[in-house]
Amino acid sequence: MATGRTHRPATRSRGIPEATVARLPLYLRALTALSERSVPTVSSEELATAAGVNSAKLRKDFSYLGSYGTRGVGYDVEYLVYQISRELGLTQDWPVVIVGIGNLGAALANYGGFASRGFRVAALIDADPAMAGKPVAGLPVRHTDELESIITDNDVSIGVIATPAGAAQQVCDRLVAAGVTSILNFAPTVLSVPEGVDVRKVDLSIELQILAFHEQRKAGEETTSAQEPAAAVQPRSGAAVRTPAAGRAAGKGPDGDVPAVMPA
Amino acid sequence: MATGRTHRPATRSRGIPEATVARLPLYLRALTALSERSVPTVSSEELATAAGVNSAKLRKDFSYLGSYGTRGVGYDVEYLVYQISRELGLTQDWPVVIVGIGNLGAALANYGGFASRGFRVAALIDADPAMAGKPVAGLPVRHTDELESIITDNDVSIGVIATPAGAAQQVCDRLVAAGVTSILNFAPTVLSVPEGVDVRKVDLSIELQILAFHEQRKAGEETTSAQEPAAAVQPRSGAAVRTPAAGRAAGKGPDGDVPAVMPA
DNA sequence: TAGATTGTTAATCGATTAACAATC
DNA sequence: TAGATTGTTAATCGATTAACAATC
Numbered sequence: 001m002a003t004g005r006t007h008r009p010a011t012r013s014r015g016i017p018e019a020t021v022a023r024l025p026l027y028l029r030a031l032t033a034l035s036e037r038s039v040p041t042v043s044s045e046e047l048a049t050a051a052g053v054n055s056a057k058l059r060k061d062f063s064y065l066g067s068y069g070t071r072g073v074g075y076d077v078e079y080l081v082y083q084i085s086r087e088l089g090l091t092q093d094w095p096v097v098i099v100g101i102g103n104l105g106a107a108l109a110n111y112g113g114f115a116s117r118g119f120r121v122a123a124l125i126d127a128d129p130a131m132a133g134k135p136v137a138g139l140p141v142r143h144t145d146e147l148e149s150i151i152t153d154n155d156v157s158i159g160v161i162a163t164p165a166g167a168a169q170q171v172c173d174r175l176v177a178a179g180v181t182s183i184l185n186f187a188p189t190v191l192s193v194p195e196g197v198d199v200r201k202v203d204l205s206i207e208l209q210i211l212a213f214h215e216q217r218k219a220g221e222e223t224t225s226a227q228e229p230a231a232a233v234q235p236r237s238g239a240a241v242r243t244p245a246a247g248r249a250a251g252k253g254p255d256g257d258v259p260a261v262m263p264a
Numbered sequence: 265m266a267t268g269r270t271h272r273p274a275t276r277s278r279g280i281p282e283a284t285v286a287r288l289p290l291y292l293r294a295l296t297a298l299s300e301r302s303v304p305t306v307s308s309e310e311l312a313t314a315a316g317v318n319s320a321k322l323r324k325d326f327s328y329l330g331s332y333g334t335r336g337v338g339y340d341v342e343y344l345v346y347q348i349s350r351e352l353g354l355t356q357d358w359p360v361v362i363v364g365i366g367n368l369g370a371a372l373a374n375y376g377g378f379a380s381r382g383f384r385v386a387a388l389i390d391a392d393p394a395m396a397g398k399p400v401a402g403l404p405v406r407h408t409d410e411l412e413s414i415i416t417d418n419d420v421s422i423g424v425i426a427t428p429a430g431a432a433q434q435v436c437d438r439l440v441a442a443g444v445t446s447i448l449n450f451a452p453t454v455l456s457v458p459e460g461v462d463v464r465k466v467d468l469s470i471e472l473q474i475l476a477f478h479e480q481r482k483a484g485e486e487t488t489s490a491q492e493p494a495a496a497v498q499p500r501s502g503a504a505v506r507t508p509a510a511g512r513a514a515g516k517g518p519d520g521d522v523p524a525v526m527p528a
Numbered sequence: 529t530a531g532a533t534t535g536t537t538a539a540t541c542g543a544t545t546a547a548c549a550a551t552c
Numbered sequence: 553t554a555g556a557t558t559g560t561t562a563a564t565c566g567a568t569t570a571a572c573a574a575t576c
Contacts (some may be wrong), residue, residue: 044558072557104368
């Protein structure tokens with residue numbers, strides 16, 4: 001029972017660091033914009049600024065791909081677009097399925113950024129029989145019953161899960177059993193997948209919580225950190241210390257946003 | 265002209281590492297699930313499994329918060345829920361605005377995970393006059409003209425941008441000018457913000473591209489990496505090397521998904 | 529007490545960055 | 553050639569992990 005990992009330990013084969021892989025799409029996007037403006041070459045400094053990183057990092061990243069620049073000149077935009085696309089595997093077509101066609105699933109289906117990068121939405125799948133046949137983003141929604149045949153018939157290896165949290169693991173299991181080996185998970189749950197299956201997760205709530213942390217620090221600085229936790233006080237006791245705030249934060253409300261935890 | 269950074273250099277004040285901060289919401293979610301099942305205590309091993317990390321990392325993370333566990337026993341679930349909530353700033357209310365009420369914006373507005381964690385959707389804002397007044401997730405959509413007054417009146421410090429890429433920077437500028445200091449950006453653009461403003465970004469396409477990279481490697485391994493880039497060959501030349509694939513990958517299509525790049 | 533589990537140490541690993549020699 | 557800019561080195565920094573003493 002392998003626990004869902006967000007990314008692989010490290011990319012051993014020919015060894016491009018994971019951090020570098022995660023930035024390649026940023027470079028690609030900036031380069032694509034330059035390409036559309038017919039800019040022929042770009043320096044590491046310019047491209048780094050456009051991508052929001054510093055130039056040393058960019059050059060180091062590119063050094064893992066090969067020597068694609070020209071000293072004294074910079075990088076050929078079109079050539080680099082191709083090299084990065086190839087490295088990312090975007091020069092081939094990736095059929096994907098989206099499971100769970102609620103608000104988010106529909107948003108994903110309509111998202112234009114997929115098609116232009118080699119991702120083709122092979123099917124939209126939902127468990128609600130009332131949804132079946134309804135067109136979303138120009139595609140008829142298919143029922144979950146067809147999941148396995150859709151995967152097989154279209155050689156789908158990438159699945160997107162946009163279901164409620166409660167259904168995510170089950171959907172994941174079916175996707176994996178049918179042959180999917182990469183999963184992008186929008187459900188707020190930790191997915192368990194077998195070895196060899198990659199899971200990446202996007203969690204809207206987590207991102208906001210991280211922002212809230214920093215926001216709180218900012219507010220604290222203004223007032224010279226008056227309500228600092230006071231780490232020295234050590235408010236330990238033993239039994240359950242429950243406060244009104246804890247009750248709220250525990251989210252007893254109708255959330256439906258809780259992973260199916262299974263402690264050993 | 266500060267380039268948009270995804271996260272701060274490091275959290276100096278009282279020094280909780282950024283990597284730890286990013287995991288606190290995972291722990292909180294797992295703990296909330298345990299709390300709902302009325303589990304009184306949990307060991308680092310159990311909680312780590314539920315959160316999808318290893319126990320050494322979890323204990324190290326918690327050590328930055330203080331000594332909240334009991335040796336030989338584990339952690340009190342309710343107490344830890346409260347401590348982490350407080351550390352993340354979730355024991356207070358954070359009014360947020362969502363700008364751009366398309367598919368994605370509507371999905372975010374309907375997302376249940378916000379309210380239960382101290383985030384309150386203060387307003388939904390869209391530039392389309394036809395949307396104004398329409399109810400989405402129980403709230404009437406407000407027009408962009410009202411953006412500044414909404415921010416001020418509701419003391420909003422966190423903004424969510426779900427507009428098309430082309431509008432994102434402008435919306436960002438207005439949010440910041442009106443007093444927002446944390447931004448969650450769903451538009452596929454690098455945002456420029458002044459010092460002191462935090463930007464986190466969620467990019468659906470980037471996540472898929474990272475998956476494609478690993479997926480390609482998997483496929484390559486099966487066939488003993490027959491189509492490996494051949495780093496030794498160095499296919500350098502100088503002028504624009506354009507291939508059919510590069511043209512496609514450059515995304516000349518009707519994408520609308522390109523950041524407004526501004527090279528120095 | 530004996531068993532269990534935390535909190536911390538220290539070693540290791542990976543990522544970032546500045547600086548500069550190589551070279552177009 | 554002189555100027556510009558890459559590709560790489562080496563130092564630094566931050567994150568992860570295993571191991572275990574402290575202690576409930």
